[in-house]
Amino acid sequence: MMTSRDLILARIRQRRGTTSSPPDNTPLAGTSGQNLHPIDATERIKLFQRQALAMGCQLRPCSSRDMVLPTLQALLNDLPGHSRVAWPQLRRWLESTSLGCRFGSAHSTDQIGITGCAGAIAETGSLILTTGPDTPDSVSLLPEIHIALVCHDDIVVDLEAAWKHLAQRADWPPRGVTLVSGPSRTADIEQQVVIGAHGPAQVIILLYPG
Amino acid sequence: MPESAQFKKNAQRQLNNTGLQANLQRFGQRFAKARAIAIAELEDFSGLRQRATAWRDLTLANLDDWLIRFETHAQRMGTQVHWATTAAEVNQIVLEIAHKNKVRKVIKSKSMVSEETGLNAALQQSGIDTIETDLGEYILQLAGEPPSHLVAPALHKNVEEVADLFQEHHHTPRQTDIPTLCREARHQLRPHFLSADMGISGGNFLVADTGALVLLTNEGNARLVTTLPRVHVAITGIEKVIPSLDALAPLLRLLPRSATGQSITNDVSLLTGPRRPGDLEGPEEHHVILVDGGRSELLGSELQPALRCIRCGACMNHCPVYQNIGGHAYGWVYPGPIGAVLTPAYLGLEHARDLPQAATLCGACEVVCPVSIPLPDLLRVWRQRSVSRGLRPWPERVLLRLWLWCAMHPLLYRWIHRRLSWLLRQLANDSGQITYFPGLTDWTQGRNLKAPDQPPFHAQWAQRHRS
Amino acid sequence: MKIGLWITCLVDLMRPRIGFATLNLVRATGHSIEIPEQQTCCGQPGFNSGDTSAGRAMAMQFLKHFESFDAVVLASGSCAAMIRHDYPRLFANQPEYQVRFQELGQRTFELSEFLLRHPFDLPPTTQRFSGRLTYHDSCSGLRTLGIRSGPRQLLQRIPGVEIVEMPDREVCCGFGGAFSVKLGDIATRMAENKCRSILATGVDAVVGGDLGCLLTIEGRLRREGHSLPVWHWAEVLAGTVT
CATH class of the missing domain: 3.40.50.11810 (Rossmann fold)
Structure with missing residues (x-):
């Protein structure tokens, strides 16, 4: 008996009018239609900041890597919510401090989630988050506030550069890659934009030099 | 008979629905204006659009191969790939997965294909609690209504209606502040996210080279739906496959901009397979259902360009017909110009014979389509098929034949124009206006017709030349 | 240059004045004008209703009466679009006709397109709108x-x-x-x-x-x-x- 798979493929081939040929995307490979001129690191960081702000992120630039922890500490003191969870990946960096956060995947009661990132995209102001044992997705998803630590060196210029950056990973493709651009939002009632839908209502980026 | 067969009646009803009209007015040009700004920010929209179109065409030209390539890569990453020829088969596959996993509660993020198949009803009938989580879809689920727009499914509802629904279903005090209502929905839905056994999503794209499913959302609900439950099932049309991430980039630049004027949606997720060893979360099973449902019939036909569609909704946001009647008048899942093309294809022309007529062919949709679908031409293709299958009403057929015959005989044509000119003057009132014209009441019910005040041009011209 | 003037069927029947206004304006460019007697309709009513053969029939009639002109002018964007854009597409399977329609389409101008290419003085009149x-x-x-x-x-x-x-x-x-x-x-x-x-x-x-x-x-x-x-x-x- 013909399976649905066979049937659908047979229909496609019949409508196509040709026998199967190996797929080939070489004529279009590498053409993106967006010509962001090559920009240097400084411009790239500026562009990322501009776009992330436009997407509704809050930025906390740090003058050095050493300033990240004090900045984070000060930020947490100002924010409501004592239930904090962070990526296990950040354990070694954050554990020594008195931030009072748990490391692991988030619970529904967690109010603040702290993550790093696998990269960031200047073109869109996006954080690139990948899933893995040390980087659970729920940390950037369940809490109301998402704090992300982003190193200047993580920022790539555009989507194409992001794909290249990702493809170099040993675990490529990871189970999940999410480009997060600002807090979650909805405009489903009368097209009024409301920040904070099912995901975080605040995304705060701590940006630090490499 | 599906609602799509009653277009004219539906449209009349919607035009007289003052509540809906107010909601449509509020919607108005909002998305269109936001889009215009976002597109203007692009360095080279037409170049980008050409690339995106070329990528879609390239995929459609070898669709079988790209699907197999997707399947191979997805399976390698542990995704279970299913194929469904019909809507019924989709529901059957979902139910089988649900039963096998002893699923009692399903949370859904937006899936238009599941609207095609009536999946929610099928799940509910099997005793599986099914909850929509996109705010618009959730509102409509409470109201028991289908979506009326691809991107803003509940745009036909105002805040008062939402307030009533929430009060009735949540048993909470009535609120009319929009942010408060959104918070309320978050609080109501969060426990469902945490307790659901299975998440169902659509799919914006399938990446053949990596086996990834791509989802775009603003609310974060798709991430929750695909992360928290034990099982994730994605349902998507076979046409949604693209070769690679190279193809994804231009499409990502165009889809949110064309839809709502955003440069990117808040979340873009690329999902490949189930949870991996060591992962603390993620579904244990990941399924992708590839749905035909009439799509393969469009391949190789004049209508093939419709399969490029990436469901941004720009065509309806710019359609003057849609903007005046809303999405429900179209009577099926896909409204607006793309709906008028897809509905006859997926349901059969005889069930949607007026939809291809529901356009002035003004071309606004074609201009904004990010993948250059020639929508007016495709509507004309359906009109041609209506004519060749004899599906148009007989007075129209007779008139068209008569018109053609006269137009092919210039002397007769001249004579008829002279008689018609005279007749129109007889029908006019003292100020030269015709307010009723038998057989043309569709015109005269809402517009006058000013009668000619001279004989036809050619009659006058011939007379001048004779004299 | 010999200009063929196309009077749209709606103008002929409903507003002949537009036809005469068009004629006066084209005359003001100094070219010689003819108004072929055999013209009727460009075929849009049939074409847009889905009757492709009607569209083709009307296109052939247009070709017959207008191909000999150096330019065709008409005061309607939609009829001009039909002639220039749709006629050639209707003959996709008949390349020899398609080429002829393409060439004729290139010589067919909506009135404003024509007037912008050909210098003219506003026709004299006693009272002009202001x-x-x-x-x-x-x-x-x-x-x-x-x-x-x-x-x-x-x-x-x-x-x-x-x-x-x-x-x-x-x-x-x-x-x-x-x-x-x-x-x-x-x-x-x-x-x-x-x-x-x-x-x-x-x-x-x-x-x-x-x-x-x-x-x-x-x-x-x-x-x-x-x-x-x-x-x-x-x-x-x-x-x-x-």
């Missing part, structure tokens, strides 16, 4: 032929004419040929919206380049009791209306 106008962009001319600034530029050659743009100026008026008599309710609502935009400008008259749209706009304005004049822009330019 005042505030709003211009309605008809869809086919606008989107298929890209006619946007041409008619506006031409109208601004008239001393004392000011053009005021209406809101949502590129939104369809609801004519759409047979659409307006098949789905009258929707067409009426679209016309109503268009008239609201027009009236919001507070102009002395509204002009456009396609008679179908003009009949729609005029018909709706009169039904609502407004007396705002509705003209083809060629009538204003030719000085046949004031």
Whole structure:
């Protein structure tokens, strides 16, 4: 008996009018239609900041890597919510401090989630988050506030550069890659934009030099 | 008979629905204006659009191969790939997965294909609690209504209606502040996210080279739906496959901009397979259902360009017909110009014979389509098929034949124009206006017709030349 | 240069004045003009209703009567779009005809396109309109032929004419040929919206380049009791209306 798979493929081939040929995307490979001129690191960081702000992120630039922890500490003191969870990946960096956060995947009661990132995209102001044992997705998803630590060196210029950056990973493709651009939002009632839908209502980026 | 067969009646009803009209007015040009700004920010929209179109065409030209390539890569990453020829088969596959996993509660993020198949009803009938989580879809689920727009499914509802629904279903005090209502929905839905056994999503794209499913959302609900439950099932049309991430980039630049004027949606997720060893979360099973449902019939036909569609909704946001009647008048899942093309294809022309007529062919949709679908031409293709299958009403057929015959005989044509000119003057009132014209009441019910005040041009011209 | 003048079927029947205004304007360019007697209709009613063979038949008739001219001029964006854009596509399977239609299409001009390419003086007249106008962009001319600034530029050659743009100026008026008599309710609502935009400008008259749209706009304005004049822009330019 013909399976649905066979049937659908047979229909496609019949409508196509040709026998199967190996797929080939070489004529279009590498053409993106967006010509962001090559920009240097400084411009790239500026562009990322501009776009992330436009997407509704809050930025906390740090003058050095050493300033990240004090900045984070000060930020947490100002924010409501004592239930904090962070990526296990950040354990070694954050554990020594008195931030009072748990490391692991988030619970529904967690109010603040702290993550790093696998990269960031200047073109869109996006954080690139990948899933893995040390980087659970729920940390950037369940809490109301998402704090992300982003190193200047993580920022790539555009989507194409992001794909290249990702493809170099040993675990490529990871189970999940999410480009997060600002807090979650909805405009489903009368097209009024409301920040904070099912995901975080605040995304705060701590940006630090490499 | 599906609602799509009653277009004219539906449209009349919607035009007289003052509540809906107010909601449509509020919607108005909002998305269109936001889009215009976002597109203007692009360095080279037409170049980008050409690339995106070329990528879609390239995929459609070898669709079988790209699907197999997707399947191979997805399976390698542990995704279970299913194929469904019909809507019924989709529901059957979902139910089988649900039963096998002893699923009692399903949370859904937006899936238009599941609207095609009536999946929610099928799940509910099997005793599986099914909850929509996109705010618009959730509102409509409470109201028991289908979506009326691809991107803003509940745009036909105002805040008062939402307030009533929430009060009735949540048993909470009535609120009319929009942010408060959104918070309320978050609080109501969060426990469902945490307790659901299975998440169902659509799919914006399938990446053949990596086996990834791509989802775009603003609310974060798709991430929750695909992360928290034990099982994730994605349902998507076979046409949604693209070769690679190279193809994804231009499409990502165009889809949110064309839809709502955003440069990117808040979340873009690329999902490949189930949870991996060591992962603390993620579904244990990941399924992708590839749905035909009439799509393969469009391949190789004049209508093939419709399969490029990436469901941004720009065509309806710019359609003057849609903007005046809303999405429900179209009577099926896909409204607006793309709906008028897809509905006859997926349901059969005889069930949607007026939809291809529901356009002035003004071309606004074609201009904004990010993948250059020639929508007016495709509507004309359906009109041609209506004519060749004899599906148009007989007075129209007779008139068209008569018109053609006269137009092919210039002397007769001249004579008829002279008689018609005279007749129109007889029908006019003292100020030269015709307010009723038998057989043309569709015109005269809402517009006058000013009668000619001279004989036809050619009659006058011939007379001048004779004299 | 020998010009063939095409009088659209709507102009012939409903507003012959537009035909004469067109004739006067083309004459003002100094070229010789002929109006072939055998012309009837460009075929849009059939073509847009899905009767492709009717479209082809009318195209052949057009070819027969107009191929010998150096240029064809007509005062309608939608008929010009049909001839230039759709005729060649109707003969995709007959390359020899397709080429002929393409060539003829390249020599076929909507009136504003022609007048912008050929210098002319405004025809003499005793009283020319002066005042505030709003211009309605008809869809086919606008989107298929890209006619946007041409008619506006031409109208601004008239001393004392000011053009005021209406809101949502590129939104369809609801004519759409047979659409307006098949789905009258929707067409009426679209016309109503268009008239609201027009009236919001507070102009002395509204002009456009396609008679179908003009009949729609005029018909709706009169039904609502407004007396705002509705003209083809060629009538204003030719000085046949004031």
